[in-house]
Amino acid sequence: MRKIKEVIVVEGKDDTTKVKQAVDADTIESNGSAINQEIIERIRHAKEKRGVIIFTDPDAPGERIRTIISDAVPGCKHAFLPKDQARSKFDQGIGIEHASLKAIQEALATVYELTETENNEITKADLLAYGLLGGHHASRRRDKLGERLRIGKTNGKQLLKRLNMFHISQQEFEQTMEMLIQEENDE
Structure with a gap:
C-alpha cells in the first residue's frame, strides 16, 4: 500500500x-x-x-x-x-x-x-479556439477536459486559472483537447 x-x-x-x-x-x-x-x-x-x-x-x-x-x-x-x-x-x-x-x-x-504565475502559458484565446467558452458544447468540453487532466469541474474563468496554476503545459493542453475532439467526432 x-x-x-x-x-x-x-x-x-x-x-x-x-x-x-x-x-x-x-x-x-x-x-x-x-x-x-x-x-x-x-x-x-x-x-x-x-x-x-x-x-x-x-x-x-x-x-x-x-x-x-x-x-x-x-x-x-x-x-x-x-x-x-x-x-x-x-x-x-x-x-x-x-x-x-x-x-x-x-x-x-x-x-x-497551486502556484501563482505571471507567465500564463494557456490563454483565453486558447480556450475560445477549442470551444471551451461560449459555445453550446463548452460546458461539456470543460467537464471532459477537467476530468481528463484531473483538475476538477470548472466554469470558463476557473478553467483558465486552474490550467495555469497547475502548470498544465500548452502541449499537454493541446494534446488532450485534440483527443477529446477526436472522440467527439467518433461519436
Whole structure:
C-alpha cells in the first residue's frame, strides 16, 4: 500500500475510512461545510509540518470547502476525483466514500500544487479556439477536459486559472483537447 507523506483533508469520517483503505495516510476531516477556525488551524499546522492534500467531494459543497481551505492555508496540494467515479450506485449520492479504491489511488497519484504565475502559458484565446467558452458544447468540453487532466469541474474563468496554476503545459493542453475532439467526432 502506497504511503502518503502529506496529511489528506477530507470532508468526513466515511471519506477517511475509504482513503485509508486505498492508501497509507493520515487525514483531517473538515466536517463538511461546518469547517471552523479550529480545523483551519489544524490544517495550517499539518501543512507546516508535513504538507496537505485537499481531497474533497466533486460537487459544489466540496468545491466550497476546497476554496475556504485554499484561501485560509495557501500552498496546499490538490487531488481531484471525477464526478462519475464518485457516484453512489444506490442513492445517487456523490462523494469520495463512494469511489473505488483504484480511483482514489489514481486521484492521489496525480496531485497538483497551486502556484501563482505571471507567465500564463494557456490563454483565453486558447480556450475560445477549442470551444471551451461560449459555445453550446463548452460546458461539456470543460467537464471532459477537467476530468481528463484531473483538475476538477470548472466554469470558463476557473478553467483558465486552474490550467495555469497547475502548470498544465500548452502541449499537454493541446494534446488532450485534440483527443477529446477526436472522440467527439467518433461519436
